[in-house]
Amino acid sequence: MAALLLIGGVTVALLEATGNLPGNSMDTVWETPADPAAAEHGNGYWQAGDTLVRSRFDAVTGYHLKTGKQRWTYVPEGRSEICSTSAPDASVLLVVRGENVSAAEAADEGCATVTALDLKTGRELWSSSRKASAKAAAGRPMSGTVAAGGGLGVIIAAWTDEIGKPVADGRRAIRAVDLHTGARRWTATLPEDCGPFSVGAANRKVAAVLNCGEGRRAQLEAATFDPATGALLHHEPLDARRPVDPVSSSAPVKAVVLSTDPLVVSVRPSGDYEPGTDAFFSFGADGRRLARIESSGDYGKIVSGKPAKVAVDGEHLYAVAQRDSSSITKSRAVAIDLTSGRLVWQADYARGNTLALAARDGRVSVLHERARHQSMESLYVLDGATGEEIDDRNFAKDLDRNDRWLAGLLDTDGLVIVSRYDTEGPGRPFVAYERW
Numbered sequence: 001m002a003a004l005l006l007i008g009g010v011t012v013a014l015l016e017a018t019g020n021l022p023g024n025s026m027d028t029v030w031e032t033p034a035d036p037a038a039a040e041h042g043n044g045y046w047q048a049g050d051t052l053v054r055s056r057f058d059a060v061t062g063y064h065l066k067t068g069k070q071r072w073t074y075v076p077e078g079r080s081e082i083c084s085t086s087a088p089d090a091s092v093l094l095v096v097r098g099e100n101v102s103a104a105e106a107a108d109e110g111c112a113t114v115t116a117l118d119l120k121t122g123r124e125l126w127s128s129s130r131k132a133s134a135k136a137a138a139g140r141p142m143s144g145t146v147a148a149g150g151g152l153g154v155i156i157a158a159w160t161d162e163i164g165k166p167v168a169d170g171r172r173a174i175r176a177v178d179l180h181t182g183a184r185r186w187t188a189t190l191p192e193d194c195g196p197f198s199v200g201a202a203n204r205k206v207a208a209v210l211n212c213g214e215g216r217r218a219q220l221e222a223a224t225f226d227p228a229t230g231a232l233l234h235h236e237p238l239d240a241r242r243p244v245d246p247v248s249s250s251a252p253v254k255a256v257v258l259s260t261d262p263l264v265v266s267v268r269p270s271g272d273y274e275p276g277t278d279a280f281f282s283f284g285a286d287g288r289r290l291a292r293i294e295s296s297g298d299y300g301k302i303v304s305g306k307p308a309k310v311a312v313d314g315e316h317l318y319a320v321a322q323r324d325s326s327s328i329t330k331s332r333a334v335a336i337d338l339t340s341g342r343l344v345w346q347a348d349y350a351r352g353n354t355l356a357l358a359a360r361d362g363r364v365s366v367l368h369e370r371a372r373h374q375s376m377e378s379l380y381v382l383d384g385a386t387g388e389e390i391d392d393r394n395f396a397k398d399l400d401r402n403d404r405w406l407a408g409l410l411d412t413d414g415l416v417i418v419s420r421y422d423t424e425g426p427g428r429p430f431v432a433y434e435r436w
Helices: 002-017
Strands: 025-031 044-048 051-056 059-064 070-074 081-085 092-098 113-118 121-127 146-149 150-157 174-176 184-187 194-202 205-212 219-223 230-238 254-257 263-268 281-282 289-294 300-302 310-313 316-322 331-337 343-347 352-360 362-371 377-383 389-395 406-412 414-422 432-434
Touching: 044 406, 051 081, 051 092, 051 146, 059 081, 070 121, 092 146, 113 150, 146 184, 146 205, 150 194, 194 219, 194 362, 205 254, 205 263, 219 263, 219 281, 254 310, 300 331, 316 352, 316 362, 331 362, 352 406
Parallel strands: 025 389, 146 194, 194 254, 331 352
Antiparallel strands: 025 432, 044 051, 051 059, 059 070, 081 092, 092 113, 113 121, 146 150, 150 174, 174 184, 194 205, 205 219, 219 230, 254 263, 263 281, 281 289, 300 316, 310 316, 316 331, 331 343, 352 362, 362 377, 377 389, 406 414, 414 432
16 A cells, blocks of 8 residues: 555656646647747737737738637738737737838838737737838837727827937827727827827726926826827936936936836936946826836846736736856746735745746736756746735746747636747747646
C-alpha cells in the first residue's frame, strides 16, 4: 500500500509539473497562423464581442474568439501604414495611417489620416484628415493621437508646419466626431498657452494630457472635457510641486492617458535608459489629482512601457514590477491604490518571472514563468482587492518565454488568450488555452 501511495504521489507530482494534471492544467484550444515580422508601430490587440482584433503596421485582422479562424482583414490603401490606433468602443476602432511613416524627410506627410473600422465586418466606416491645413505636419507614430469612447471619436489635429511652428491656433487642436459617421460634434478650446499631447475617452468622460507654457515654465497638465459639448471642465498640472517637463534629453517624453475613467496618466522618458519622470498620476472624478505613483519603489520597478504589464481596474493600478537581479523572484505583480498611491499587495507566489497580467471585474490574471522549470509557465488568478490566490494552473505547452514580444493577455469567455508580435521574425497573433 505504501508503495502504491508513493507511486501515486510521484505520478500526480509529475503530471502537475508538466501541466497535465486534470483540474490543474491549461491546454491549447487553437492558435492562429504566424504573421511575418512586425514593425514597432501600429501594434495592438483587443476583444470586440466574439471577435479578437490584431493591429499591425500593414493590416488589422479579426479572428473568431471560439475558433481562431480569420473573419476579415483590413489593409490600408496604397502605400499607407498604420501608425497607431485607439482602443475600440462599440465595436469601432480608430486607425491613424499615412505614407512614408518611417522616413525622416516625411514629417509633412506622416500620420495624416484617421479611419474608423467596423470590427464586426472589417469595413471602413469613414476617413478624415488630421491636418489643420495644407501646410500642417501630421507627425510620426505616437500613442494617444486618437481615442474612442461614449460614441465619440476624439482626435488631435496636426497644427504645426514642417519645422514645428504653429500654422493655426493650437488651442483648438482637439476635436470630437461621431464615432460611427465621422460627423463633427465639437472642437474644444484649451487653456491659454497649452497644446495637446495625448487624449482619452470613456462613456462619460473625455480627457487629455496638455503641454503648457514655454521654456523653464513648460509642464504637462491633465484636463477633462464635457463629452456632450467639449467644454473644458477642469485642468491642473500633473504635479504642481514637482512639475513634469514635457521634454526628456531633448526629446518629448511619452505621456499617455492610461485610463480615462478613472483618469490615470502614464509618463516615462523618451528612451528606456533616459533620465526623467517615470511615474503614474491618478485623478478623481472632479479631475483633481489624487496621487503620484513612482514607477520605482520598494516593490521594484514597474515596467511602464509594456501594455501587457500595466492595467487599471476600479480603484487600483496593477502592474508587473521588476526586482533586483539578485532576487529569487525576478518580477512580480503588484497592486497600488489610486487614491493614496500606496502599495496594497504584492504577489510573491512563486520564484521566477511574471510575464503579463490582465485585470477585469475585480480579478487579476497573471502569467508567470517558474524559475525551476524554464520551459514551464503558470496562470494565477488573484483577488484584485487582496491579492489572495483564487486559482492556479500549469500550461502543458511552452508559451514561448521571450516576453519581449508579448503584446497582451486576455482571460475571457472561458479562454485564456495570449497575444504576441515579433519585429525580428514570424509571430502568432493569438493562441487560446482552456482550463481542464
